Amino acid sequence: MSELALAELGYAALLISFFLTLYAAGAGFFAARRNRFDWYASARNALYVVAALTTLAVAILEWALITHQFRFEYVALQTSRAQPLLYNVSALWGGQEGSLLFWAWLLAVFTAIVLAQNRDKNRELMPYVATGLAVAQGFFLALMTLATNPAESGFIVVTPWTPNALNALVGNPFRLLDFTPRDGQGLNPLLQNPGMFIHPVTQYLGYVGFTIPFAFAMAALFTSRLSDAWIRTTRRWTLVSWLFLSLGLLFGMQWAYMELGWGGYWGWDAVENASLMPWLTGTAYLHSVMIQERRGMLKVWNLVLIMLTFGLSILGTFITRSGVIQSVHAFGVSSLGPWFLAFLGVTLLSFLYLLFNRMDQLKEENELDSLLSRESSFLLNNLILVGAAFATLWGTIFPMVSEAFTGKKVTVGAPFFNQVNGPIFFALVVLIGICPLIGWRRATPENLLRNFLRPFVVSLLVAVALFGLGVREWYGVLTFSAVAFVLMTIGMEFYRGTVARMHAQAENPVTAFVRLMLGNRRRFGGYIVHLGVILAVLGIAGSSFYQVETQVNLKPGETARLKQYALQYEGLQTYPTENRQVIAARLSVLDAASGARLGTLAPEKNFYESPIPDASQWTTEVAVRTTLLEDLYVILAGFDIKANTATIKIIINPLVVWLWIGFTLLIAGTVFAALPEGREAHAAARARMPEALAQA
Amino acid sequence: MNSIATPADRGVIVKTGGKAKFVIGALVILGAIAYVTFSSFQANAIYYLTLKELNAQRGSLINQPVRINAPLDKSSIQFDANTLLLKFNLKDDNLVLPVVYKGVKPDTFEQGESVVAEGKLGPDGTFYATTILVKCPSKYESAAPTQQP
Numbered sequence: 001m002s003e004l005a006l007a008e009l010g011y012a013a014l015l016i017s018f019f020l021t022l023y024a025a026g027a028g029f030f031a032a033r034r035n036r037f038d039w040y041a042s043a044r045n046a047l048y049v050v051a052a053l054t055t056l057a058v059a060i061l062e063w064a065l066i067t068h069q070f071r072f073e074y075v076a077l078q079t080s081r082a083q084p085l086l087y088n089v090s091a092l093w094g095g096q097e098g099s100l101l102f103w104a105w106l107l108a109v110f111t112a113i114v115l116a117q118n119r120d121k122n123r124e125l126m127p128y129v130a131t132g133l134a135v136a137q138g139f140f141l142a143l144m145t146l147a148t149n150p151a152e153s154g155f156i157v158v159t160p161w162t163p164n165a166l167n168a169l170v171g172n173p174f175r176l177l178d179f180t181p182r183d184g185q186g187l188n189p190l191l192q193n194p195g196m197f198i199h200p201v202t203q204y205l206g207y208v209g210f211t212i213p214f215a216f217a218m219a220a221l222f223t224s225r226l227s228d229a230w231i232r233t234t235r236r237w238t239l240v241s242w243l244f245l246s247l248g249l250l251f252g253m254q255w256a257y258m259e260l261g262w263g264g265y266w267g268w269d270a271v272e273n274a275s276l277m278p279w280l281t282g283t284a285y286l287h288s289v290m291i292q293e294r295r296g297m298l299k300v301w302n303l304v305l306i307m308l309t310f311g312l313s314i315l316g317t318f319i320t321r322s323g324v325i326q327s328v329h330a331f332g333v334s335s336l337g338p339w340f341l342a343f344l345g346v347t348l349l350s351f352l353y354l355l356f357n358r359m360d361q362l363k364e365e366n367e368l369d370s371l372l373s374r375e376s377s378f379l380l381n382n383l384i385l386v387g388a389a390f391a392t393l394w395g396t397i398f399p400m401v402s403e404a405f406t407g408k409k410v411t412v413g414a415p416f417f418n419q420v421n422g423p424i425f426f427a428l429v430v431l432i433g434i435c436p437l438i439g440w441r442r443a444t445p446e447n448l449l450r451n452f453l454r455p456f457v458v459s460l461l462v463a464v465a466l467f468g469l470g471v472r473e474w475y476g477v478l479t480f481s482a483v484a485f486v487l488m489t490i491g492m493e494f495y496r497g498t499v500a501r502m503h504a505q506a507e508n509p510v511t512a513f514v515r516l517m518l519g520n521r522r523r524f525g526g527y528i529v530h531l532g533v534i535l536a537v538l539g540i541a542g543s544s545f546y547q548v549e550t551q552v553n554l555k556p557g558e559t560a561r562l563k564q565y566a567l568q569y570e571g572l573q574t575y576p577t578e579n580r581q582v583i584a585a586r587l588s589v590l591d592a593a594s595g596a597r598l599g600t601l602a603p604e605k606n607f608y609e610s611p612i613p614d615a616s617q618w619t620t621e622v623a624v625r626t627t628l629l630e631d632l633y634v635i636l637a638g639f640d641i642k643a644n645t646a647t648i649k650i651i652i653n654p655l656v657v658w659l660w661i662g663f664t665l666l667i668a669g670t671v672f673a674a675l676p677e678g679r680e681a682h683a684a685a686r687a688r689m690p691e692a693l694a695q696a
Numbered sequence: 697m698n699s700i701a702t703p704a705d706r707g708v709i710v711k712t713g714g715k716a717k718f719v720i721g722a723l724v725i726l727g728a729i730a731y732v733t734f735s736s737f738q739a740n741a742i743y744y745l746t747l748k749e750l751n752a753q754r755g756s757l758i759n760q761p762v763r764i765n766a767p768l769d770k771s772s773i774q775f776d777a778n779t780l781l782l783k784f785n786l787k788d789d790n791l792v793l794p795v796v797y798k799g800v801k802p803d804t805f806e807q808g809e810s811v812v813a814e815g816k817l818g819p820d821g822t823f824y825a826t827t828i829l830v831k832c833p834s835k836y837e838s839a840a841p842t843q844q845p
Contacts, residue, residue, distance in 0.1 A: 190803075262800070368718050376718065383722055387729035394733055399744060409744035411763055413814065413827070416740035420733050553778045605803075618803040637800040638777025647777050649800060 003064075003071045007174040010060040013053040014101075014174075015145045017108070020046045020053075021138035025131050032127035032222065040127040044115050047134060051112040054105040054141075058092070061101060061173055065091050070184050073175040074098060080186030080610070082579040087192050093200045094187045096336070097144065097173035103317065104140040106208040111137065114212055114237070122233055128219030136211050139343050143171040147339055171336060189580070189608040189619045195255035203248030203275055207313040209241025210278065214310035217303050221354040224361055226299060231289045239674040242286060243667060245279045250663040261620040261635050263549065263651040265659070268417035273396045274316035277389045281309040284385035287378050294440070295375065296365025300355065301382070303362075307351050312389070314344050319396075370442040377435040384427050391420040418544075426479065429537055432530050433486035436493065455488035479541040486534045490527050497524075517672075525673025529666050536662030542630075542655025549651040551637065555644070559590075562650045565632055566592040567601070571644050580619075581607040585636045585646040589625060601625060603636035603648065630654045742814070747788040750817065763814045764823070766793065768830075770808070775801050786811060786823075797825040804830050 024046040031039035061074070065088050070076040078091035078098065093099045111133045118126050147170060169175070190196075213234035220230040252275060253265035266272060285305040291298045318340035355362075368375050399411045437451040462484040466477050494513070497520075501512035517524045552560040554569035561567075570586040584602040591598055601623035610616045625632040631653040638647035743749075743757075747766040750757065766786035772794075774783045782797045782805075795813055802808075808830035815825035 367715065371717065371721065376721075379718070379722070380725065383725045384729070387726065391729065391733040395737065398737070410741045411744040412737060412740045412742070416736050419736040419740065423732065424729065551780060617807065620800070620803055635800060637780055638775070640777055645778070647780055 003069050003180075004176065006060055006064070006069075007072065007176050010057045010174040011145065011172065013057045013060075014104075014141055017050045017053045017057075017104075018138060018141035018145050020050050021134045021141060024050070024134035025138060028127045028131035028134060032131065037123065037127075040130065043127070043130045043134070047108070047111050047115060047130060047137075050137065051108040054101070054108040057101060057173075058105045061098065062089065062092055065089065068184070070182070071176050071180040073177050074173050076177060076181050076184040078184070078187055080184040083184075083186050083192070084579065086194075086197055087187050090191075090197045090200075091187055093204065094191055097171055097175075099200070099204070099320075100140060100144050100171050101173045103204060103208060104137060104144065106204055107133070107137050107140065107211060110208060110212055118233070122229065124223050124225055125216060125219040125230060125233075128222045129215045132215035132218045133211065136215070136347075139339075143336060143339055144173060145169065145171075147171050147336065186608075186610060189606070189617050190259060192608075193255055193259045195251050195258065199248060199251035199255055202244045202251060203316075206241050206243075206245030206248050207278070207317055209237060209244060210282065210306075210310050210313045212237040212241070213306050217306045218351060218354070221303070221351070221358050224358060226358065226361055228289070228293050228296075231292060231302065235289070236674055238282070238286060238289075239670060242279070242282045243670040243674065245275065245282060246663065246667055246670065248275055249279060250660070250667070253663075254660065257656075258622060258624070259619075261622045263547070263633055263635070263649075263653065264543075265656075268395075268414045270396050271316075271320050273392050273417075274312075274319040277392055277396075278309050278312040278316060280385045280389040280392070281305055281312060284382045284389075285309055287385075288382050291375055291378055297368070297375065298379075299362045299364065300359070303351075303355055305382075305386075307348060307355075308386070308389070311344060311348050312393075314340065314347075318344070372438065372443040372448070374435065374438045374440045374443075377431065377438050381428065381431045381435055384424055384431065388421055388424045388428075391424065392417065395420070422475075425537070426482065429479075429482050429486060429534065432533060433482070433489040436527065436530070437489055451489070451492070454492065455485045458488045459485035473545060476541065476545050479537070479545075483534055483538050483541070486530070490531050490534070493527055494524075521675055522673050525669045525671075528669025528672060530669075532662045532664070532666030532669055534662070535658045535665060539655045539657065539659030539662060542658070543653040546654045547651060549649060551647065551649045553638075553645060553647045560648065560650060561592055563652055564592050565598075565650075565652075566590040566595075567634070567648070567650065569646060569648075572639055572641060572646060573602070574641070579608065581609070583607070583636070583639060583641070585639065585648060587623075587634065587648070589632065599625060601632070601634050603634045605636050605639065626657050628657060631656045747786060747791045747793055750793070751791055754817070757817055758819055759816050761814070761816055763812060764793075765812045765831075766810060768808045768811045770806065773806065775805075782828075784811075786813070793823050794821070795823045795825050795828075797828050802828065802830050 024043040027039045027043035027046065031037065031043060061072075063069075064072045064075045065079050066085065068075065068079065068081060068088075074095060074097055075091075078095050079088045083091075087094075091098065093102045111130075114133075115126070115130060118129075122129075213230075216230040216234045220226050252272065256267070256272075257265040285302065288298050288302055288305060292302050318337065368379075370376065395412045395416050399409055403409045433455065434452070439447050459481040463477050463481040466480055471477055471480075494516075497516045498509060498513045501507055501516050502509060505512065505515075507515065548563065550560070550562050554560060556569055556571040559566050559568045566589075568588040568590060570588060573582075573584045573586055575582050575584075582604050583606075584604045587601045587603075589598040589601055590596065603623040604621035606619045606621055608617050608619065620635060623634045631651075633651040633653055635649040635651070636646060637649045639645065742761045742763055744763045744765065745753075747764065750762065750764055764786070766788050769785040769787045769792070772783075772785035775781070780799055780801075782799070782801050784795055784797075786793045786795055795811075795815075797813070797815075810831045812829040812831065813823060813825040814827040815823055817823050
């Protein structure tokens with residue numbers, strides 16, 4: 001087939017998908033209103049076909065990317081002949097049109113999965129769920145197949161069958177050039193990093209995933225089936241979406257740390273904030289649904305939280321796509337922004353309208369009993385998480401808002417976010433230690449003393465020890481002793497559970513520990529996640545409070561010193577690779593005191609030559625020596641090939657590896673909690689029932 | 697597990713005073729977060745100006761932290777790799793602003809179409825930048841990141 005035919009086929013697949021989502025939305029709604037399950041079955045089939053057609057569209061674009069079909073404008077911009085295959089594949093989500101297609105495709109596949117999962121379940125909810133998902137899907141398909149630049153033509157869509165109309169579509173991934181370039185421009189070299197291969201995928205999986213619980217929440221409002229059925233059905237979807245957002249954060253931070261080469265992993269950039277905000281509200285949601293499941297409370301709050309999480313996911317996509325906010329990641333200014341805002345506004349307003357209409361059916365089944373209870377500590381954690389999301393949102397979008405209203409642009413940078421979120425996150429850390437150990441309903445002073453006396457003593461000892469070791473910064477002492485407090489409370493939970501089991505079941509410690517974990521996946525998965533968060537906090541605190549750096553210009557043979565390290569410069573080395581020219585500064589790392597050799601580091605500057613004028617680009621490849629205590633992080637900032645000199649920047653980032661370890665644990669814990677509960681847990685749940693009834 | 701919620705529960709535990717303390721508590725916490733947010737915002741907010749706006753308010757902005765966004769005059773770029781001193785001019789029509797930045801030069805600087813610089817305007821008319829961010833011309837190029845504070 002010719003390129004033209006394939007481009008038209010790809011476009012047609014998307015256009016037909018769009019009409020099918022319109023049909024599915026209509027049929028699903030009709031089915032829900034009139035209780036006509038046959039119409040729902042038809043809507044479901046339409047959405048299955050959408051999944052197949054969008055898969056075809058992705059396959060066509062991937063084929064074009066891999067086989068260098070440069071007449072496709074997207075292929076010409078995102079790939080080049082010299083670019084490694086890996087990055088030609090990942091170019092699918094490297095640019096705007098491709099990522100729209102990727103979003104739509106993921107949503108189509110998720111939709112098909114959730115519809116198949118619930119084939120015989122949730123019969124009342126599902127028609128509305130299908131409707132909601134079809135609408136969201138239709139929006140992304142419309143962006144690709146019908147949307148033009150609203151700034152030029154208003155919210156007008158083109159008639160796609162007129163000549164050349166396809167090229168006027170700003171979101172169309174299948175635009176063709178009127179000639180075939182010999183080579184393409186290629187993906188920005190900064191994005192050519194294995195972390196960048198996986199980061200956008202996980203980020204999108206998370207963003208898209210939250211559409212599913214949101215659609216169920218909407219369906220619950222429509223049907224007035226507002227018990228926790230919708231929460232239970234989407235528990236695993238929510239956990240997995242949150243898992244992917246966490247993975248997105250992890251890979252994003254690692255990419256920033258290794259590829260951007262400024263010595264940090266988080267700069268409070270708009271796009272970073274965009275990925276953090278739904279994670280924060282999603283975290284709040286994961287906690288507060290437990291209260292609804294156990295005690296029938298916080299129903300309105302849970303609906304609001306899932307709405308916020310979905311809204312912030314769409315906002316995240318919008319911020320990344322629109323370039324409306326100055327950002328290191330923005331894809332350049334795009335004209336799709338107003339479409340996103342319109343979609344977001346309409347969706348959230350309809351949700352809120354429904355919510356207000358159902359207020360009388362959302363009465364709490366229980367009331368909060370005591371300020372000192374699990375419920376209120378969860379509520380506190382929720383307020384703080386949402387507060388952090390709000391503060392971050394405020395700092396992120398205020399420049400836009402202030403310009404719109406006053407004409408003056410005011411902006412804030414990292415100091416604002418650190419100042420606000422620092423104390424908020426500190427409070428969260430302490431709560432992580434307290435929440436899981438406070439009793440439900442009403443905690444007694446004995447309960448508190450029993451659970452918190454030892455951790456408190458340990459944290460005091462840590463504070464004293466740190467002071468003795470010469471740590472004088474109050475925020476450092478405070479943070480590290482809080483970390484010790486929480487580690488102790490988590491450790492005690494594992495210890496007590498194991499000991500109790502050893503006695504009750506006469507098991508050896510290992511068996512008891514393993515069975516305890518396997519029998520209570522949700523609970524202990526949660527503890528592992530908490531442990532991960534605390535270790536990450538350790539890494540964040542160490543690297544934010546105690547980073548040191550220096551900058552030196554070196555001739556061969558000269559040595560630079562920072563703390564206990566001596567870096568001896570041996571000279572420059574230049575060599576070509578498949579797609580770039582490498583200039584590396586070779587450094588021997590020695591122990592400054594003993595002179596013992598610790599290894600070598602070779603920070604690089606890479607030159608990516610492009611056939612397109614002005615598109616050639618330099619990138620910086622840092623060299624890092626990691627230990628459990630600190631990272632020695634070296635940047636080649638400048639060099640002179642003739643004189644064989646190099647200017648290097650040396651940074652010591654204490655404890656940073658714990659950030660990666662912590663996030664890995666967090667992810668492991670989430671996976672553990674998301675796996676199906678074992679038989680023992682069901683038995684345990686049954687055993688708890690009489691107790692629960694007795695309490696009531 | 698809604699087994700806990702029996703009608704008796706709902707009927708019996710209706711303490712009107714009970715709810716108020718939670719509402720107050722929540723409001724206090726949200727109020728505190730809002731206060732910290734807005735006060736930190738006031739303390740850290742800086743103007744984001746074009747070259748023309750900067751020029752118009754030049755007198756009042758000396759040594760005030762500001763962020764500016766202006767086209768880069770590529771022919772003016774000077775970088776000393778030994779001292780890591782980067783000098784360049786931003787220009788908008790006939791306005792020219794010399795900028796000095798000490799640090800690692802962004803990799804995409806030479807291709808930069810415009811620069812976002814944060815720093816202070818010195819009395820000598822030179823802008824001393826602490827952070828610079830390059831905006832690249834290509835439609836899909838991401839803006840090049842630079843050293844962050």
